[in-house]
Amino acid sequence: MITGPAPAHLDGVSDYAGRLADALDGAGVEVDAVPLRPPAPGRWLAATVGAVEEVRRMRPDLVHVQFAPSAYRFSALPGLLPRLLPSGTPLVTTIHEYGWWAAPGWLPGRAWRPLERLRLWDRETALLVPASHAVVVTNPDHGAEVRRRTGRRPVLIPIAPNVPIAPNVDRADSPPARAETRRRLGLGGDGFLLVFFGFVHPVKGVRYLLEALPALRAVRPGLRLVVAGGFTSQALPEGEARAFRRELEALAARHGIGDAVTFTGYLPGPEVSALLAAADGAVLPFTAGVSVKSGALLAALAHGVPTAVTVPDDPDPRLRDGENVAAIEARRDAAAIATTLRRLIGDPALRTRLSAGGRTLAAGHTWPAVARAHLDLYERVLAHA
Structure with missing residues (x-):
């Protein structure tokens, strides 16, 4: 699971990825976290290449990218991951932010549209949305925007609470x-x-x-x-x-x-x-x-x-x-x-x-349910990869 470099207490997407990994572990999926950490400020290409090298060593069944522009300091370079991964690597991308950013920002929307409709490039995720075997969104609005731009039908998997109820603190019982x-x-x-x-x-x-x-x-x-x-x-x-x-x-x-x-x-x-x-x-x-x-x-x-x-x-x-x-x-x-x-x-x-x-x-948003939905998706992707 590829994430941004920030620890969970500084970044909501990293926090989500950690909770998802724990929930997947409970569902029988072994998850290895691979944070993209630039060796120096701004060196996102080196961080992306380093993450790919680590993935090559691991030889996983599937690679899952957690994407938000802010998680990668608004660099488009992590979006080159699909081109650098070994050919045929099953790839899933979850989009946590979508519909408001572009790189480069000066390019008008009409210039992006043919590239996105042909699934050659995405203004926010570069190659991640076009090249992933499956795209996950956490809310319907992002899903609608992905469909409008690319024609793809992403998989909706809502999030769960970012703070579980601790033992002995239930409002009614304590x-x-x-x-x-x-x-x-x-x-x-x-x-x-x-x-x-x-x-x-x-x-x-x-x-x-x-x-x-x-x-x-x-x-x-x-x-x-x-x-x-x-x-x-x-x-x-x-x-x-x-x-x-x-x-x-x-x-x-x-x-x-x-x-x-x-x-x-x-x-x-x-x-x-x-x-x-x-x-x-x-x-x-x-x-x-x-x-x-x-x-x-x-x-x-x-x-x-x-x-x-x-x-x-x-x-x-x-x-x-x-x-x-x-x-x-x-x-x-x-x-x-x-x-x-x-x-x-x-x-x-x-x-x-x-x-x-x-x-x-x-009650309809629990981490075991989120993990089951991801496991079902992974199995579908692997069956068709």
Whole structure:
């Protein structure tokens, strides 16, 4: 399984690949990870050639590439893998990001279309989509775009939660554990614990959430927000991450809510699970909107946390306002966030309904099911390779 160079705690795709490998191991598939690590900054061709040499030594039954432009620092060179692999190597590619990037970016869309329709080249993945024996997408939108550009029918395999429920932290079964987590955060009896979980990046909308907090604290003075997640990631290098954290901390101080916000930084999975199990609500105010392709959303829903989400331009039909999520109708809008969260905070019956509906939705997204779907795909590819 070929992945980008970043470790799991810095990159969502690497985290996904590690969880998939573990699940496949449970299904009887032996997985060897081959990260593309440039020997020096920017040397992606050398990294690609090195990965191919390692694959040649391993002589695997099948090669599976996990692809996102950000995972390879927006280099098109890893997309040459199909040309470099031994002839006839069964190849599967999973696309985690698609429909918004091209290399080179200056080439107009009409110039790409004949190359993509003839399956000679793909503007985002180079040779990966055209030359793979099977292409996997994690959501229908990416699948529709692949079909529109290339005529190929990719295989849809949705993701599963990126944080499993840790032992002894289930919301219903462990009130002492919940109480201990809340005590450590300094929540009193009237406290409302609101959690944002995931990599903290400008596109996640946290700055608008902070701007909404004063209005929410006026309604519920004991409300506390925990922003749980690392700032440094493959998409936000360390220097930019430090600057962004300072910006958010300054914004919280400016709005007089510094004492109501906790930035945890990166947390191990069991600690995130304990936090979600103790939460009264979660909020994911992404600037592009939220769909079921979000592992953070699935983690919150699997933990039974009533969750508020922004709505994308093309809403995910599986997310239903008042049934399994609370919809924030406008993006990049503090007032819209405050409106939805006031509804969530003030309506215990709504929270109970969302908790149950969210668990039901998340129950259809499990790692054993993801592994079975991949195993079925691998067997089909190998049968026709």
